[in-house]
Amino acid sequence: MLEQINSPSDLKQLPRSDLQDLAREIRQRIVEVVSKNGGHLASNLGVVELAIAVHYVFDIPSDKLIWDVGHQSYTHKLLTGRRDSFSTLRQFGGISGFPKITESPYDAFSTGHSSTSISAGLGISCARRLKKEDGKVLAVIGDGSMTAGLAYEGLNQAGGIHKDLIVILNDNEMSISPNVGALSSLLSRTFSARYIQEKRKDFGELLRSLPRIGNDAYQFAKRVEESLKAFVTPGMLFEAFNFEYFGPIKGHRINQLIDILENIKNLDEPVLLHVATSKGHGYAPAETNPVYFHGVGCFDAKTGGRVKCSTLPSYTSVFGKTMVELAEKDESIVAVTAAMPEGTGLMDFARKFPDRLYDVGIAESHGVTFAAGMATEGLKPVVAIYSTFLQRAYDQIIHDVCMESLPVVFAIDRGGIVGEDGPTHHGLFDLTYLRSLPNMVVMASMDENELQRMLLTAINHPGPIALRYPRGKATGVAPEKVDQPIPIGKAKVLTRGDDVLILAIGYSVLEAIEAAKILGQEKDIHATVVNARFVKPVDSELISELIGKIPRVVTVEENLLHGGFGSAVLEAMAECGVTNYSISRVGIRDTFVTHGAKDVLRAHYGVDAKAVAEAAEALYTGKQAR
Secondary structure: OOHHOOOOHHHOOOOHHHHHHHHHHHHHHHHHHHHHHOEEEHHHHHHHHHHHHHHHHOOOOOEEEEEOOOOOOHHHHHHHHOOOOOHHHHOOOOOOOOOOOOOOOOOOOOOOOOOOOOHHHHHHHHHHHHHHOOOOOEEEEOHHHHHHHHHHHHHHHHHHHOOOOOOOOOOOOOOOHHHHHHHHHHHHHHHHHHHHHHHHHHHHHHHHHHHHHHHHHHHHHHHHHHHHHHHHHOOOOHHOOOOEEEEEEEEHHHHHHHHHHHHHOOOOOOOOEEOOOOOOOHHHHHHOOOOOOOEOOOOOOOOOOOOOOOOOHHHHHHHHHHHHHHHHOOOOOOEEEOOOOOOOOOHHHHOOHHHHEEOOOHHHHHHHHEEEEEHOOOOEEEEEEHHHHHHHHHHHHHHHOOOOOOOEEEEEEEOOOOOOOOOOOEOOOOOHHOOOOOOEEEEEEEOHHHHHHHHHHHHHHHOOEEEEEEOEOOOOOOOOOOOOOOOOOEEEEEEOOOOOOEOOOOOOOHHHHHHHHHHHHHHHEEEEEEEOOOOOOOOOOHHHHHHHHHOOOEEEEEEEOOHHHHHHHHHHHHOOOOOOOOEEEEEOOOOOOOOEEEEEEEEHHHOHHHHHHHHHHHHHHHOOOO
16 A cells, blocks of 8 residues: 555545555565665564554645654655655665755655744744635644643743744653543544534634623633533643643544544644654564664664674663762762753663652753853752753853853763764764863863763763763774873874874874874875874874974864864964974865765765875875865
């Protein structure tokens, strides 16, 4: 059946009786592709019926559909002309794992971070009304995304200006018993029917027209209806925002979904439909372990078991292990995470110190200010957040942490190129956006041993400090005892050579070392490689001394070149009065990096060992580097 669907218009030709079979085919296809390519599995399996129902009822793309975060949009892609390219999901040159405006007219808004859908949807709705264009606007948002303040800011404005907007709350955590679920489903379908809506308004006007007692009678009838809804649903919260609330309704019953969506379609006011789903629905391994299958690498589709597992620890797990070791010795250490204790490696910390881990939900801004408050009381908060998500808290880092130089540690996971999740998830801006801040120290580790020492350094530092480390497996170096912090602002010379000077930071140090080998073995060019370790402050003394001897310099970073590590070196040398040198900066140029395997992306964007070697050779020979 899926092979017959090239657009939502094909879907609409199917009888309702076939839709559940179509859902099974879609699930099978998603599992098949994600088992090979990796991706977000559990969240996508949970919304198959919902996606089918939405496309069955509404006229997408004339009606606009926004998937919050977008990590649940695979069914949407399969139904909107991307079935044949679905095998390229998250691969370099293939389709994105998230909605993307430039990929398809069916993607109304590019997403990747949480809680943006309501604000974007309201903006689209207001714009279309100004242009006098018809059509509905739908925002599908998960319960996790409703922990972020941005979602409520959107609800607040939508209810305040009373614009036509349909918000579908995909709730995959609430447990609804069969009886309550059946009753709430009945109430939702009944209250949402068009004629009922019209009768409610007519009856309200009638009550209000009654002499002397009219308004009191109307308010009493309204309270009775609201009390009934509040008794069986959590809808009062959303009705406080002036949304008409319906639900919860079971999200895996296509007929019920279609019925209520058909009714809601006729309402010309803000509406919130509460849909209860289960993550991983229809695939037993994902139902059993939805956390693991939220974002998963390759696995055996038949069993759900992992494949091609490396024995090396990940940088994330090394961070988590070190946090436990340091916290055992220092009771003032606390950890803060934004709805990602597993993703940031803090589960062992949570088990060992349950009172010292604070999960603030998808609320990075709050988490940073919360940590700042703890720091004023003498604690040592470690805020563990992915680089790309820390961007959401930039104002709080500046005003609430750096302004008073509070000792908050930022453990920045997924720094640099992260791979298949693409432009919304690469951590390519942190060196730039953090090093400009007064009082902030910024460092990045070249391997797992250095990560551990940098965490110790950060814990002992009396002000704001950030340590960055990449996604994926560590290098496998022999473990060292973590007992000495790294002196702030001190770099380390790794190899000696008189022809070129390569200054690198973080993961790029490994590429620089490999580049030095290529240069020595293939070009007879000998490089001094320096592990800078710190972006702020850079080791001006060591670098200026080395440049005086080797005036051909290559800087290497997995970060945007604008304002990054290379810029820091240029600024430092200008302040030191060092002018007699030539420099080539290797990093990400003025662009957003697409999705694909990390090694493929590094080669494509010119930040791998080969690119570093080419830049160094060009400097040495006086030829132009690529």
